[in-house]
Amino acid sequence: AVVSTQSGHYGRGFKCAELKEFQIVGKPLSKTNEKTPIYKMRIFAPDEVVAKSRFWYFLRQLKKVRKVNGEILRLTEVSEKSPTKIKNFGIWVRYDSRSGSHNMYREYRDVMTTGAVTQCYRDMAARHRARAHSIQIMKVAEVKASDCRRSTVQQMHNSKIKFPLPHRILKYNKKSIFVAERPSTMQ
Numbered sequence: 170a171v172v173s174t175q176s177g178h179y180g181r182g183f184k185c186a187e188l189k190e191f192q193i194v195g196k197p198l199s200k201t202n203e204k205t206p207i208y209k210m211r212i213f214a215p216d217e218v219v220a221k222s223r224f225w226y227f228l229r230q231l232k233k234v235r236k237v238n239g240e241i242l243r244l245t246e247v248s249e250k251s252p253t254k255i256k257n258f259g260i261w262v263r264y265d266s267r268s269g270s271h272n273m274y275r276e277y278r279d280v281m282t283t284g285a286v287t288q289c290y291r292d293m294a295a296r297h298r299a300r301a302h303s304i305q306i307m308k309v310a311e312v313k314a315s316d317c318r319r320s321t322v323q324q325m326h327n328s329k330i331k332f333p334l335p336h337r338i339l340k341y342n343k344k345s346i347f348v349a350e351r352p353s354t355m356q
Contacts, residue, residue: 172333190247190319191220197234207242208232213286213306217244249281257322258285259312262291265303272307276319282309 191214196207208228214220222242225236255278260302262273277285288308293299315324322332336354 181315186215188215188283188290189220190283190286191217192225192243192245192247193220193241194243195224195228195239195241197232197239205233208234209307211247217246220244249283252281255280257312257314257317258282259308259310259317260285260289261307261309262289262293262308263305264297264299266297266299274318276312276317276322277323278322281309285309 188336191212194207194209195214197205199205210224210227212220212223214223221241224241225239227235228239229236255316258277258279260275262275264271264273275289276294277288277292279285279288284304289306290301290304293304294301317323317326
């Protein structure tokens with residue numbers, strides 16, 4: 170299953186909205202009454218129009234089937250099974266840079282698959298200047314805590330993790346402004 174997204178309009182990129190996950194099923198049209206293979210893809214895109222566009226882009230690349238010679242049988246938006254539980258996601262990415270094509274494995278923590286993929290696109294844009302149209306997501310999988318490889322994800326697995334607030338400013342809504350000693354902001 171191939172996964173990806175892009176706007177497709179001369180590199181104008183998609184909006185900063187959260188991506189959605191679509192499952193698209195399509196097949197080439199048969200010239201005679203013979204059976205043709207059916208292809209299913211998992212596509213991340215901001216809307217249905219972009220998802221269909223990406224489906225035909227990949228089908229043309231992989232199986233030499235163009236939009237004029239094929240049809241979409243089903244397009245469904247996939248919803249997350251447990252959107253309140255935090256999960257670790259491993260994402261296998263292929264992207265084209267100025268120097269060539271590169272493969273990568275990245276890890277993110279999120280409550281939804283679409284959130285992790287959105288993080289991946291933004292992270293790739295920030296760290297590698299990769300535009301959305303040059304990124305292809307090969308695979309997205311939920312990863313167990315013991316199988317995580319990246320330190321940014323592993324540091325969140327500590328059961329005794331703390332998030333201290335080191336420099337708290339006190340609000341003077343009921344206290345006097347003029348007092349004998351200075352306020353203590355470090356606690």
